[in-house]
Amino acid sequence: MSVSRVGLIGAGAIGRAHLVGAAEAEGVEIVGIADPNVAAKALANEFSIPWFADHRALVDQMKLDGAIVATPNALHVPISLELIGAGIGVLVEKPISDTVEDALRLARTAADANVPLLVGHHRRHNPIIRTARSLVRDGKLGRLVSASALATFLKPDAYFDEAWRRTTAAGPVLINLIHEIDLLRFVCGEIGSLQAITSNAVRGFEVEDTAAIIIQLKNGAVATITLSDTAASPWSWDTSSGENASFAKNSIESHFLSGTDASLALPTLRMWHYAGDRGWFHPLSIGIVDYAAADPYVEQMRHFGSVIRKEEEPLCDAFDAAKTLEITASVRQAAQSGKAVRFS
Ligand SMILES: NC(=O)c1ccc[n+]([C@@H]2O[C@H](COP(=O)([O-])OP(=O)(O)OC[C@H]3O[C@@H](n4cnc5c(N)ncnc54)[C@H](O)[C@@H]3O)[C@@H](O)[C@H]2O)c1
Structure with missing residues (x-):
């Protein structure tokens, strides 16, 4: 080679x-x-x-x-x-x-x-995420209904000693949300519109510390992302996937995809489906989807x-990344206007 x-x-x-x-x-x-x-x-x-x-x-x-x-x-x-x-x-x-x-x-x-x-x-190169994408694309969940992502974690107080990190030049929407938007697009499909609420109630800085985003995918599914850098919480990709050794690794799930036939949780790749009769009166069976681990x-x-x-x-070319940036950058605008932002 x-x-x-x-x-x-x-x-x-x-x-x-x-x-x-x-x-x-x-x-x-x-x-x-x-x-x-x-x-x-x-x-x-x-x-x-x-x-x-x-x-x-x-x-x-x-x-x-x-x-x-x-x-x-x-x-x-x-x-x-x-x-x-x-x-x-x-x-x-x-x-x-x-x-x-x-x-x-x-x-x-x-x-x-x-x-x-x-x-x-880099998350696109993670075999867990690539497996989830294949499962969704191959219809293994049936028709995708919803996705919920939790990105709630605690940045230590010292992180904010640098003044720019307390301003709108930083913040979890600009720095962290972009990974969630890209993951959602890559695994679940293109985003049609979003609405958002942001809050700075806890830290009281100029920049938000917490946000909630609701998303309509072009395939008809809906998604939510809950984001905070001030929550003493284990529920985020960074603090569960083990992808980056700098972060603690908690044995939890942070992303939940539901379809008409099955549901999938990440990063565990636990999949739930009805082996027998369908419907909420009946128990779901659980399996773990196999994958070959690799460092993204x-x-x-x-x-x-x-x-x-x-x-x-390229698995992510510049046009693709520009779309992820456009959607991420619209979140504060959506929060300020209280209106949905739509994407072509
Ligand atoms: N994919 C990911 O998971 C991920 C994670 C962290 C950061 N990032 C991105 O990577 C970039 C760097 O982030 P970081 O956390 O490593 O920042 P950092 O501050 O740790 O490193 C940036 C480096 O760039 C150097 N630099 C500044 N001007 C330069 C120049 N003209 N030529 C060459 N080097 C120069 C600085 O001296 C510094 O060493 C950012 O764009 C950030 O968004 C991506």
């Missing part, structure tokens, strides 16, 4: 996860790091690869096939555009951009240049290598 040479631009928290993922993934090798922070130099030493303060030097000197953009959000589009201009395949972290307009500009530029671009919605960050890196070599289509 040929191995794609990849540069890492931005080597903070998620950059490290990509380094660890790439070390395990087939067909891809991270050959250098660009990050002005001196902490990144130590990280480069740890992985025995060269460090550059500026991404242009990394691009000029390391003969890259691809690059990961894991910088603060505002740099995602400008750096990705430079890489596309140089014909280098891109894995850009989520959110693809600060604005939908810039996300679409990036999507069109990559498509016109025929340079592969993958967006780092490793799988995302393997996939990126294949995307660079044009062996696979």
